[in-house]
Ligand SMILES: [Ca+2]
Ligand SMILES: [Ca+2]
Ligand SMILES: [Ca+2]
């Protein structure tokens with residue numbers, strides 16, 4: 001996590017906290033060709049009221065609002081490129097055993 005500029009452990013007014021997460025791909029995801037994820041964040045405001053937001057996929061214009069808070073909450077859909085690729089390389093080396101520079 002980064003962004004706690006004053007190091008007080010609280011999300012300040014002009015702070016942007018960034019969390020990084022990783023998701024190991026399994027064979028099912030690769031076979032499916034995509035994976036989906038969604039993040040939820042909770043916080044407590046100065047009046048001690050819990051607030052939250054569900055992440056939205058900005059590239060998805062469906063903009064479902066599953067918690068009816070007026071903010072879009074589309075699940076993020078990420079395609080896994082399916083490029084089957086095969087390369088065959090063949091190398092040859094001329095071994096001039098008799099030193100005449102010719103292959104006979
Ligand atoms: Ca802070
Ligand atoms: Ca949202
Ligand atoms: Ca959206």
Ligand SMILES: [Ca+2]
Nearest residue numbers: 065069071073
């Ligand atoms: Ca919403």
